[in-house]
Amino acid sequence: AKLRIERKTEIQSFDVLIVGAGIAGLSAAEYLVKNEIKNVAVLEAKQRIGGRIYTRFVNGNPLEMGAQWIHGAEIVNNVFNLAVQNRLINDEPCETLYGPALLPGGKFVNTHLVNQLFKEMENIEKVKRDDSLEMEMEKEFETIAENFATKDRDVLKKVFNFYKIQKMFDEGDELNKITSKSDYLAYPCDLDITGGLNRLVDAIAFNIEELRILKNHQVLNIDYSESNILVKVKTGDEIKYFKANFVICTVSLGFLKENSASLFTPRLPERKLTAVNRLVFGRGVKIFLFYSNPFWKKNNLLKLKLGLSDEDYAKGYNDWVYRVGYFEEVVDCPNVLLTTVFGDVAKEVEPMNEFEINKKLTNLLRNYTSDYTLPKADQIIKSEWITDEFVLGTYSAPGIDSDAGDFDIIGESLPDSESPRLLFAGEATSRTHYSTMHGARESGVREAMRIVDQIQRDYWKC
Known part of the structure; x- marks a missing residue:
């Protein structure tokens, strides 16, 4: 009509x-x-x-509830140019995956091993095939793993599972829903203004x-x-x-x-x-944890990466806490950590009360650091894009x-x-x-x- x-x-x-x-x-x-x-x-x-x-301001500090990074500090990036023209960029460093990698029980992963794996994975991501992104990454990991000592492969796989969770954040959803074929053109250096x-x-x-x-x-x-x-x-x-x-x-x-x-x-x-x-229109939640007395020193955590077993990764299809892959320092807020949950389970997090989220994330941090005295966060703030009637998700992917x-x-x-x-x-x-x-x-x-x-x-x- x-x-x-x-x-x-x-x-x-x-x-x-x-x-x-x-x-x-x-x-x-x-x-x-x-x-x-x-x-x-x-x-x-x-x-x-x-x-x-x-941008939501809490105690005078800006929190980015949605978009956070300028993807590409390059003259061909119109948003970067706009930020430079308006003097919004200072000396911010490029966003990286730098920071310690832990396994449950407070076990550090060798930094060289982690960096080597990430470098290899970034190289293979340029290959375009007909499979899902998850299947393609799994196949390529098997090839890459052969270049590492047998004794390192179990740890390597756990770090790889973190990498997949990080990739979910990049793509916006479960990797089995996204094709590995894409014409996406990446620019170097992600900037956090x-x-x-x-x-x-x-x-x-x-x-x-x-x-x-x-x-x-x-x-x-x-x-x-x-x-x-x-x-x-x-x-x-x-x-x-x-x-x-x-x-x-x-x-x-x-x-x-x-x-x-x-x-x-x-x-x-x-x-x-x-x-x-x-x-695909992605599903993801950003979660900010506020601490009146932070348990980390500035630039000490950067991005704390959590390696996890295949079994725990598989649990992430039904339990959101197994889709938490990192805790990251927030540039403008020295007493705040950021983490994200993407994929099928993200929609369960938005309606959850902050007390329950706080309890689960605190237990996760305690389990990985092996410090069972770590405090709960004083406050939890989360994004709500999936249930926002005018948005209904995060961002698009093939x-x-x-x-x-x-x-x-x-x-x-x-x-x-x-x-x-x-x-x-x-x-x-x-x-x-x-x-x-x-x-x-x-x-x-x-x-x-x-x-x-x-x-x-x-x-x-x-």
């Missing part, structure tokens, strides 16, 4: 409407405004902007008039059946309608998976829906049955590329930089450029 309104209703008209004030939507708006397309509005369902960039990523969001929003960003405006439907697109919006208890020549939709892949049937009129083409369903082209298909304009009216941006539309802030920013600029080109073509047709 069409959304078109029968009765007389006041409708605001815009040249461009952007759905979502994450980094993709804000970057699109910024580009349009800078190119003299001023009649633009950004519709944001929440009371805040930034999307999956969300001090002072809060919210400053990055503010730097983009500064170039957009505040009146153009409409918070608490939840888009219910986008009717693109005619050249003027009609958008139905809920704000508080009120329903509003907007018209636009162009709409850029930047909602998350998780939101698309859950809501595409009701969000678009007419229904999205099967080709696009298939691509949406074949990609599913086991997907093709790299699926990212492109989600990003295709409707009705077609020759006459784009409904456009799509967001990290899940980036074939080479999915799951990243720079992928999201690139995609927003890409679609804004497409609109600028189309407006110029339409002008010369007149």
Whole structure:
């Protein structure tokens, strides 16, 4: 059924409407405004902007509940360049896996052994095959293990199981759900910005008039059946309608998976829906542990890695504590540790009470350090992206049955590329930089450029 309104209703008209004030939507708006397309509005369902960039301040210190790193301190990374321009980067070191590796019972793993394994694994990750990422990594590990002394292989396998948990964090979900084939293009050096990523969001929003960003405006439907697109919006208890020549939709892949049937009129083409369903939208939880009296010295833990047996790794499909692979110092908060849980069990952690999480993580730390006097954390704070109705997960990855082209298909304009009216941006539309802030920013600029080109073509047709 069409959304078109029968009765007389006041409708605001815009040249461009952007759905979502994450980094993709804000970057699109910024580009349009800078190119003299001023009649633009950004519709944001929440009371805040930034999307999956969300800096929460606790005792004056910034905690990144969502995106945390600039993936690539390189001039080809638009987010890195933006951070440099706005003097947001100081002398932060590249994020690494440095730090001790432990086995249960307080057993240290030889650092040289750990580093050698990681180096070998990074080399094989460049190989693209048809298996799941987990199966491919397991096969390659068997080959690598032959280069190590027999006496070291049991310990090596336990460190490898940590590496798989770390890889789940990188990819966003269980490795058996993700293909080893990918066109992802990695840049060297992950940077953890001090002072809060919210400053990055503010730097983009500064170039957009505040009146153009409409918070608490939840888009219910986008009717693109005619050249003027009609958008139905809920704000508080009120329903509003907007018209636009162009709409850029930047909602998350998780939101698309859950809501595409009701969000678009007419229904999205099967080709696009298939691509949406074949990609994975990750499930993960960040957990911050606060201590009034930290039991570590600054830069002593860095990233404390936990090696685990095959048996314990297998338990992780049903028990979330076996998907905790590390505890990491938080750059801006010297009394806080960060850990994460990704995969099938992550959804169990979000609704759990902090007392239960604290108890399990404390027992884990005590078991690995062999210090049963370690204190419980004074406070636990966790992210809640899986249950966030406007996000429903973390970030995208190529599913086991997907093709790299699926990212492109989600990003295709409707009705077609020759006459784009409904456009799509967001990290899940980036074939080479999915799951990243720079992928999201690139995609927003890409679609804004497409609109600028189309407006110029339409002008010369007149």
